[in-house]
Amino acid sequence: MTDVALTPTTGLWSKLYHGKTLPILTVVIAILFAWYAGAVYLNSDTLISTYERTNVEWDGKKLITDSWSMDRPILPAPHQIVEELNKTVFQKNITSKRSLIYHSWVTTSATLLGFLFGGLLGVLLAVGIVHVQTLDRSLMPWVIASQTIPILAIAPMIVVVLGNVGLTGTIPKAIISMYLCFFPITIGMVKGLRSPDVLQMDLMRTYSASTSQIFWKLRVPASIPFLFASLKVAVAISLVGAIVGELPTGAVAGLGARLLSGSYYGQTIQIWSALVMASLLGMLLVYIVTVIEKVVLKNMGARS
Structure with a gap:
């Protein structure tokens, strides 16, 4: 019974491992991780200067959160691009010049x-x-x-x-x-x-x-x-x-x-x-x- 129960899972994992899905997902995840890390690295200098100029208390968590939510970032986070695509593709009339x-x-x-x-x-x-x-x-x-x-x-x-x-x-x-x-x-x-x-x-x-x-x-x-x-x-x-x-x-x-x-x-x-x-x-x-x-x-x- 145990072998029979494990067969579908094993077969699915084998298809993922030997097929194209797992390598592609691995590369996509690695790119997203590097992208989010790069957004923090590139946007942090601007944010730190703003914090110091306005006397705002900050820590690592706030820096990361703000780096991923800037209005005009040096490098936008992936979710910001997805939100922009959703707004300009699905929420605008296709005849609009904002679409x-x-x-x-x-x-x-x-x-x-x-x-x-x-x-x-x-x-x-x-x-x-x-x-x-x-x-x-x-x-x-x-x-x-x-x-x-x-x-x-x-x-x-x-x-x-x-x-x-x-x-x-x-x-x-x-x-x-x-x-x-x-x-x-x-x-x-x-x-x-x-x-x-x-x-x-x-x-x-x-x-x-x-x-x-x-x-x-x-x-x-x-x-x-x-x-x-x-x-x-x-x-x-x-x-x-x-x-x-x-x-x-x-x-x-x-x-x-x-x-x-x-x-x-x-x-x-x-x-x-x-x-x-x-x-x-x-x-x-x-x-x-x-x-x-x-x-x-x-x-x-x-x-x-």
Whole structure:
């Protein structure tokens, strides 16, 4: 009876220990512990100066409690960020400019548009590089060199130039996102289109396959796993580009605008809540690409 009673518990512990849940929980707990400790360490100097200036009696418990409840802390505690997210996500109308859902949608729209532009550009460049030897030798080095320019340096120039020709709002941010995300797509697709080995290529030529038939029936199917691996990286980078694109424009909407306004007024809790929202949005976008990848590969007959 004892062995039977212990079996479910033992089995559950074994699944937790050998699975992903326990390691993830351990890392999360360690991060939270370090975060709370860091909040006390970084906020304590400001609080102690305030106590001494106002002649307030304090001890360790009061210092810790106040460090985790400051209005404008140097490092906010995790529960303060959760409270801010609850207030700006669930307690605000999604059309309100105080809602993080509203700001997230503004950033997401630029992200997806830039991701679309970058995907099309990356695929077209990859096809040209693979099929035209001149482009392979001349264009590929420029594609690589383009990523050596810091995006913070080029983003204001893009915004100013496009603004002078009447393109404002979402388009400049999408162009910046495109500039960042086309690179991994290009590299991944080039690798994927070249992934068929010599024997496969010779077999297609034995069947008198044309260049277009080799492309659609061999190269493209072989490149799909490489493409989706690149898309996961690209969609996350596209989000970064959209946020960076909001910084030099003085935008009034978007996660970048929330970061700017928070830095202007010293609202560190607002800054951190926008950062957490951006990270959650990035994970959601990558997850969506992953789901699409599984569907596409399954329809192509790939084994899970």
